[in-house]
Amino acid sequence: GNSVTQMEGPVTLSEEAFLTINCTYTATGYPSLFWYVQYPGEGLQLLLKATKADDKGSNKGFEATYRKETTSFHLEKGSVQVSDSAVYFCALYHNQGGKLIFGQGTELSVKP
Amino acid sequence: DAGVIQSPRHEVTEMGQEVTLRCKPISGHDYLFWYRQTMMRGLELLIYFNNNVPIDDSGMPEDRFSAKMPNASFSTLKIQPSEPRDSAVYFCASSLPGTRTDTQYFGPGTRLTVL
Numbered sequence: 001g002n003s004v005t006q007m008e009g010p011v012t013l014s015e016e017a018f019l020t021i022n023c024t025y026t027a028t029g030y031p032s033l034f035w036y037v038q039y040p041g042e043g044l045q046l047l048l049k050a051t052k053a054d055d056k057g058s059n060k061g062f063e064a065t066y067r068k069e070t071t072s073f074h075l076e077k078g079s080v081q082v083s084d085s086a087v088y089f090c091a092l093y094h095n096q097g098g099k100l101i102f103g104q105g106t107e108l109s110v111k112p
Numbered sequence: 113d114a115g116v117i118q119s120p121r122h123e124v125t126e127m128g129q130e131v132t133l134r135c136k137p138i139s140g141h142d143y144l145f146w147y148r149q150t151m152m153r154g155l156e157l158l159i160y161f162n163n164n165v166p167i168d169d170s171g172m173p174e175d176r177f178s179a180k181m182p183n184a185s186f187s188t189l190k191i192q193p194s195e196p197r198d199s200a201v202y203f204c205a206s207s208l209p210g211t212r213t214d215t216q217y218f219g220p221g222t223r224l225t226v227l
Contacts, residue, residue: 043116043203043218044155089155099145099168100216104154 002027006090006103013080013110021075021106023064023090031094033057033066033073038087038105047075047088080110114138116219118204124225130192133222136185137206145205145216146179146189155203161187194226 007022025033032051036044048057053068062077073090090103117136125131137144145160159169164181172179176195181187191198201223205216 043220046215099157099160102155
């Protein structure tokens with residue numbers, strides 16, 4: 001079945017460091033892929049998305065490229081800030097059943 | 113526009129009591145989702161509705177859990193009787209029509225503690 005696997009956290013970085021959070025997926029066909037972010041004490045919110053192979057989603061300095069050949073959608077940011085501290089969820093939507101499949105989440109902590 | 117509204121934000125109850133969580137989706141959204149989040153199990157989809165009709169309730173853990181959506185602007189998740197293992201944060205989310213349910217808008221959650 002469809003599934004999403006993320007790198008385990010927590011990830012701790014210093015401010016201005018480069019960030020990569022790995023995400024791989026298993027699905028038939030061509031799912032849409034997403035990154036959601038959950039700040040402390042809040043619900044999840046959409047960060048970026050890509051709907052077809054080789055698409056790049058971007059928002060707030062974050063980027064992720066839909067790689068069909070490696071079934072991956074890694075999240076990157078060139079210079080993280082303390083305010084980026086949150087839990088990041090990778091997810092896929094496949095047109096079967098109408099629901100999102102979420103990864104387990106990766107906690108990011110950025111220290112000043 | 114107001115976002116997804118959930119109430120209460122915090123609920124503390126004793127084992128065996130009935131608990132009702134409430135959700136008001138964003139106006140015009142026709143999909144509504146209920147999730148549960150715990151440290152051990154992560155984020156789990158419990159049930160979702162389309163146009164007030166339950167589509168998939170396979171994530172509902174057992175018969176103690178029930179969900180209703182009597183109209184387009186209101187949904188409830190009820191646990192009766194509650195147990196300590198039900199302690200979690202419960203999120204409601206809604207999504208726009210015609211977007212294949214991808215962009216879901218989450219509420220702030222209800223933190224439930226069952227003693």
